[in-house]
Amino acid sequence: MDIFFEVPKDVKITSPSTDKLYDVIIAGSGPAGMTASVYCSRKKLDTLLITKDVGGQVVWTSGIENYMGYQYITGRDLSEKFYQQIEQFPISLLKDVGPCHLEKLENKFAVNCGEKKYYSKSVIVATGKRNRELGVNGEKELLGRGVTYCSVCDAPLFKDKIVAIIGGGNSALTAAIDLISYASKIFIINILDNLQGDEVFLDKIKNSNKAEIILSSEVSKIKGTEKVEGITVKNRKTSQIREIELDGVFIEVGLMPNSEFANNLLNMNDQKEIVVDCNCKTSIDGIFACGDVTAVLDKQIIIACGEGAKAALSAYRYLLGIK
Amino acid sequence: MPLLDDKVKESVKTLLSVLTRNVKLIVFTQEKECSTCMDAIVLAEEMAALSGKISIEKYDFGIDKNKTDQFKIDKVPSFAIIGATDSSSSQWKDYGIKFSGIPAGYEFTSFLNAIKMVSLGNSELSQKTKDALKTINKPINIKIFVTLTCPYCPTAVMLANRFAFENDLISAEMIESAEFTDLAKKYNVYGVPKIVINENIQFEGALPEDLFLAKILSA
Numbered sequence: 364m365d366i367f368f369e370v371p372k373d374v375k376i377t378s379p380s381t382d383k384l385y386d387v388i389i390a391g392s393g394p395a396g397m398t399a400s401v402y403c404s405r406k407k408l409d410t411l412l413i414t415k416d417v418g419g420q421v422v423w424t425s426g427i428e429n430y431m432g433y434q435y436i437t438g439r440d441l442s443e444k445f446y447q448q449i450e451q452f453p454i455s456l457l458k459d460v461g462p463c464h465l466e467k468l469e470n471k472f473a474v475n476c477g478e479k480k481y482y483s484k485s486v487i488v489a490t491g492k493r494n495r496e497l498g499v500n501g502e503k504e505l506l507g508r509g510v511t512y513c514s515v516c517d518a519p520l521f522k523d524k525i526v527a528i529i530g531g532g533n534s535a536l537t538a539a540i541d542l543i544s545y546a547s548k549i550f551i552i553n554i555l556d557n558l559q560g561d562e563v564f565l566d567k568i569k570n571s572n573k574a575e576i577i578l579s580s581e582v583s584k585i586k587g588t589e590k591v592e593g594i595t596v597k598n599r600k601t602s603q604i605r606e607i608e609l610d611g612v613f614i615e616v617g618l619m620p621n622s623e624f625a626n627n628l629l630n631m632n633d634q635k636e637i638v639v640d641c642n643c644k645t646s647i648d649g650i651f652a653c654g655d656v657t658a659v660l661d662k663q664i665i666i667a668c669g670e671g672a673k674a675a676l677s678a679y680r681y682l683l684g685i686k
Numbered sequence: 687m688p689l690l691d692d693k694v695k696e697s698v699k700t701l702l703s704v705l706t707r708n709v710k711l712i713v714f715t716q717e718k719e720c721s722t723c724m725d726a727i728v729l730a731e732e733m734a735a736l737s738g739k740i741s742i743e744k745y746d747f748g749i750d751k752n753k754t755d756q757f758k759i760d761k762v763p764s765f766a767i768i769g770a771t772d773s774s775s776s777q778w779k780d781y782g783i784k785f786s787g788i789p790a791g792y793e794f795t796s797f798l799n800a801i802k803m804v805s806l807g808n809s810e811l812s813q814k815t816k817d818a819l820k821t822i823n824k825p826i827n828i829k830i831f832v833t834l835t836c837p838y839c840p841t842a843v844m845l846a847n848r849f850a851f852e853n854d855l856i857s858a859e860m861i862e863s864a865e866f867t868d869l870a871k872k873y874n875v876y877g878v879p880k881i882v883i884n885e886n887i888q889f890e891g892a893l894p895e896d897l898f899l900a901k902i903l904s905a
């Protein structure tokens with residue numbers, strides 16, 4: 364990766380207040396939440412953006428080739444550009460928060476972040492998705508000791524080491540690409556009979572001569588005491604068991620919605636995604652949702668941005684009605 | 687070769703325009719067997735050129751024994767950030783904040799914020815945390831292992847620096863894992879941020895203020 368210098372992100376934005384009633388609180392600042400912020404502030408809504416981090420999944424993405432206007436842009440650069448755009452407007456930002464959750468009160472909403480509560484007339488939920496866990500023995504115990512969900516963060520720690528990537532989609536293949544310049548050998552283990560990721564990624568991986576692809580197989584155990592020492596892999600067709608000694612396990616088996624934020628409040632589908640109508644309205648008046656946390660089928664940056672804009676404009680119309 | 691491009695320089699200049707008291711970056715390097723030592727000096731010089739409040743001192747790890755001991759430097763490149771305690775800069779204070787390796791990537795944020803905190807004299811921690819930190823009466827050393835591509839890591843580094851700022855017995859050191867591979871190996875760093883407190887407490891992940899504080903109090 365090219366060397367870059369990240370400058371702090373709270374230069375121009377004002378601090379949040381627990382005393383006032385905001386027009387809208389936006390939870391999450393990935394592509395959906397950041398776009399919604401721009402639209403809300405351009406409508407002169409008093410806006411508070413509450414988030415765990417700035418950028419969302421985009422920051423974990425090495426390179427993006429399908430966001431219009433850029434033939435290629437790194438995830439970090441794109442989220443930087445999004446951020447520069449919200450910085451132009453007078454919004455308040457609360458970042459690095461722990462798990463916050465939404466409460467419905469009489470005539471208003473509260474976002475409860477532990478010690479502090481923030482109040483608003485409407486809410487936009489844009490909390491996105493996070494990595495799904497594999498759910499096998501050893502995964503939790505060895506997290507941070509060889510088990511990881513963040514290939515951009517941890518790839519440099521596996522120089523000359525043997526690693527496995529679990530999964531077969533684009534995230535798994537991107538993780539493999541992040542690891543090519545460090546690891547000595549990379550196993551890619553997928554439960555299905557083929558890899559679903561894009562051909563362009565596969566070519567890069569095959570050309571590295573470092574990868575061994577194991578299909579139709581699942582990891583049944585991650586072994587180690589102080590750190591990862593190996594994995595047990597079972598072929599689903601032949602039931603054959605293979606023990607592999609290695610140092611790192613990168614888990615890339617899909618995503619799950621961060622909808623706990625609105626637990627027990629909103630209608631959700633079986634996958635715990637928030638159900639919205641075509642105007643981003645949820646089952647409760649005044650609460651809107653957009654981006655990966657919703658049941659909208661396709662999860663892409665450009666879609667999350669579009670939905671963020673729609674949610675903001677719907678919130679604006681709702682506020683006009685109650686003002 | 688310059689490290690910061692014009693756009694970054696412009697943002698840094700704006701960010702540093704709020705500095706009040708003088709800050710000194712003390713850079714420790716050596717000539718041989720240190721591939722990034724030259725970059726460390728370039729970075730310090732570029733920072734000093736962007737703010738009249740920042741000055742630098744350079745020392746050689748092998749030669750300037752006094753300074754190496756004073757700042758407890760055991761690896762290079764390493765930066766200590768010290769601040770003037772009054773507007774006339776008659777007194778300087780070492781808050782125990784160090785960066786070992788080049789604080790580039792996401793760690794540049796931690797580096798800039800440490801400079802800002804030392805100059806403005808405000809850790810921005812909650813009163814509750816400040817009160818709890820006052821009760822600490824034995825030396826606490828916090829090592830934060832990072833990689834430069836880890837977006838979570840600055841949260842941990844900045845918190846540790848804030849703790850160090852509040853209590854003279856606490857010191858905090860960011861360690862770039864890819865630079866100091868032997869140390870990363872010694873401490874079994876397989877995920878970042880990895881935090882080591884006084885050798886006996888170790889954990890991975892960026893904890894919020896209250897939980898990180900609890901770990902320090904239990905050390």
Ligand SMILES: Cc1cc2nc3c(=O)[nH]c(=O)nc-3n(C[C@H](O)[C@H](O)[C@H](O)COP(=O)(O)OP(=O)(O)OC[C@H]3O[C@@H](n4cnc5c(N)ncnc54)[C@H](O)[C@@H]3O)c2cc1C
Pocket residue numbers: 390391392393394395396413414415416417418419420421423424426427428429430460461462463464489490491492493533534537621624653654655656662663664665667
């Ligand atoms: C490895 C990878 C590669 C990808 N590549 C591409 C690509 O090339 N092109 C493309 O179009 N898409 C790509 N995607 C998908 C794309 O990143 C997502 O569709 C998009 O980021 C969704 O945006 P979002 O704003 O809905 O959610 P997210 O990006 O998930 O952002 C959610 C935000 O909510 C915050 N948050 C979560 N919970 C809470 C809470 N309780 N309280 C407060 N804040 C909270 C998070 O900190 C974050 O800021 C990729 C995804 C991954 C993982």
